[in-house]
Amino acid sequence: MTHSLSSPISEEAIRELKVGDQVLISGTVFTGRDAVHKYLHDGGELPDGVNLDGGILYHCGPVVLKDDNGEWKVTAAGPTTSIREEPYQGDIMKQFGIRGVIGKGGMADKTLTACKEHGAVYLHAIGGAAQVLAECIIRVRNVYMLDEFGSPEAIWEFEVRDFPAVVTMDSHGESLHKDIFARSEDALAQRR
Amino acid sequence: MSRLRESLIELIRRTSAEIPDDVQTAILRGLEQEKEGTIAKSALEIIERNIGLAKSKSQPICQDTGSILFYIDCPVGLNQIEFGREAREAVKEATKLGYLRQNSVDSITGKNDGTNLGPGAPSLHFHQHTSEDTSVRLVLKGGGCENVGAQFSLPNTKLDANRDLDGCRKVILEAVHQAQGRGCGPGVLGVCIGGDRASGYEFSKREFLRDLDDRNPDPKLDELEQDILKTANELGIGPMGFGGKTTLLGVKIGAANRVPASYFVSVSYMCWAFRRDGATLANDGEITGWLY
Numbered sequence A: 001m002t003h004s005l006s007s008p009i010s011e012e013a014i015r016e017l018k019v020g021d022q023v024l025i026s027g028t029v030f031t032g033r034d035a036v037h038k039y040l041h042d043g044g045e046l047p048d049g050v051n052l053d054g055g056i057l058y059h060c061g062p063v064v065l066k067d068d069n070g071e072w073k074v075t076a077a078g079p080t081t082s083i084r085e086e087p088y089q090g091d092i093m094k095q096f097g098i099r100g101v102i103g104k105g106g107m108a109d110k111t112l113t114a115c116k117e118h119g120a121v122y123l124h125a126i127g128g129a130a131q132v133l134a135e136c137i138i139r140v141r142n143v144y145m146l147d148e149f150g151s152p153e154a155i156w157e158f159e160v161r162d163f164p165a166v167v168t169m170d171s172h173g174e175s176l177h178k179d180i181f182a183r184s185e186d187a188l189a190q191r192r
Numbered sequence B: 001m002s003r004l005r006e007s008l009i010e011l012i013r014r015t016s017a018e019i020p021d022d023v024q025t026a027i028l029r030g031l032e033q034e035k036e037g038t039i040a041k042s043a044l045e046i047i048e049r050n051i052g053l054a055k056s057k058s059q060p061i062c063q064d065t066g067s068i069l070f071y072i073d074c075p076v077g078l079n080q081i082e083f084g085r086e087a088r089e090a091v092k093e094a095t096k097l098g099y100l101r102q103n104s105v106d107s108i109t110g111k112n113d114g115t116n117l118g119p120g121a122p123s124l125h126f127h128q129h130t131s132e133d134t135s136v137r138l139v140l141k142g143g144g145c146e147n148v149g150a151q152f153s154l155p156n157t158k159l160d161a162n163r164d165l166d167g168c169r170k171v172i173l174e175a176v177h178q179a180q181g182r183g184c185g186p187g188v189l190g191v192c193i194g195g196d197r198a199s200g201y202e203f204s205k206r207e208f209l210r211d212l213d214d215r216n217p218d219p220k221l222d223e224l225e226q227d228i229l230k231t232a233n234e235l236g237i238g239p240m241g242f243g244g245k246t247t248l249l250g251v252k253i254g255a256a257n258r259v260p261a262s263y264f265v266s267v268s269y270m271c272w273a274f275r276r277d278g279a280t281l282a283n284d285g286e287i288t289g290w291l292y
C-alpha cells in the first residue's frame, strides 16, 4: 500500500503505517548524520530555523554544489547506513519529536523501542539510487552548521516531492529487517 | 593532455555513469521475476530508473564512487611508471569533472584533499603478457558493499564447514545471509578459495572482471557457482533485504593454491551498482574498442 507523507506528521498518522507500506514523502526533510547525532546527543541545541517536531530526518551526506546563480543544487543524495546512529537515534527522536527517519540498512532494538513508545517509523530509501533521489529534491531551502561540520555532515533543509521509501520499522514494534533475517535463517538451515 | 590520459578519463566516466550490459540484463531479469505490487519489485524499478538517469546525465550511478581499481594487461615493453602517472592524473581530472566523488581519506589524519590520490589510491594491477596488445579494465567498488565482505578460515566448527567444497558452500552462504540489508543488494559475489589472507581477497575481486553470464571452465566450481546462486535466491532476502527472489545477480568463484596449514575462503560482495568497464588501447593510448 502506498501512502503520501508530508511533515509535520501527527502521531496518529504515523501509527497508521505498517511495515511493508510504501510511502512518497513530500515537503520538508532535514538531513543529519554522524556529527549531528553526536552533537545533539551531547546536549547541543538545534540551530534557529530547524524544527524537527513532527518532522523527518534523513541520514544522508548529499553532494551539493552552487550553480552559476549562487543557488544550491543537489547532484547526488542517496541514503547512508543508519546503524551508526543506533546509540543516539531513539533519544533524539523523543527529545525533538521526530516522526520519521529515512536511511538505509535499518536500525536495531533501541530505535525500534523508541519508535513504539514515541510514535515514529523508520523509512528505508533505495541505497545507491543517487540520481533518482536527487531528482525528488526540488529545492534546497537552507543549510545549517555548514562551517562546523562540513558539507556532507551539515544539516540541509530540503524540499522534496514524492521521495520514495518503504516502512521497514513501524510504531507497533515490527521490524521487516528482523523478520526477514529470521526467515532467511530458517530457509538457510534447511539448505545447509 | 596525452592521448592515454584522455582515454583513461573517458574510461572512468563510462564506468561511473554506465552500468555494463551483463549487469543490467541481470537486473532486468530480477525485475521480471519479482511479483507485481511488492516492495522488491518497486525497489528494482527505482534501481532501473536510476541506471537510466545516470547514463543520460553522464553522472555517477551511485554517489559513493568507491575504491578505484585498475587492471592492466600489457606487453613487456610498456612503461608502467608512465602509465601509472597518467592514470593518477586521469583520476584527479575525473574527480574535478564530477565523474568521481572526492572519496579518498588519509587514514591517519582523516583529511580528504579532494584528489582521490594517496597511498594505495588508485590501485594499479599490471599483468605482462606475450601479446603486443594493451588493455585496461576498471572497477569502482563502493564502501557499503566492501564492508560486508568476509574471509573465513576453514575448518569452521560453528558453521560445520570442513576443508572441502561443501565447507566452502556453507561459509559463502553464511556471508550472503550476514550481508542482507547492508551492501545494497541484489549483489554479485566474487570468491577465492585458497591463497593467503591478502591474495585471497585480491583474487576474489578479480572475479568481478568476468562476464556475469560466462560459465566457469572448472566443472566443480561451475557447479558451486550455480548452486550458490540458486540457493541464495531461495532464501527470501531480496533487493535491499526487503524480501523477494532477487538476492544475488551472480556468483563467480576462483581458486589459488594455499599452504597446507591454511584454507581461506575470501568473499567479496559487489552491490547492484556494479561499475566495471574496460578498453583496448593503441600504442599512442587511443581507445580502439570496449571490452564490456
Ligand code: SF4
Pocket (backbone or CB within 6 Å): A078, A127, A128, A129, B062, B063, B064, B065, B066, B141, B142, B143, B144, B145, B146, B183, B184, B271, B272, B273
Ligand atoms: S553499496 Fe554500492 S550502491 Fe550502496 S551506497 Fe555503496 S556504492 Fe552505492
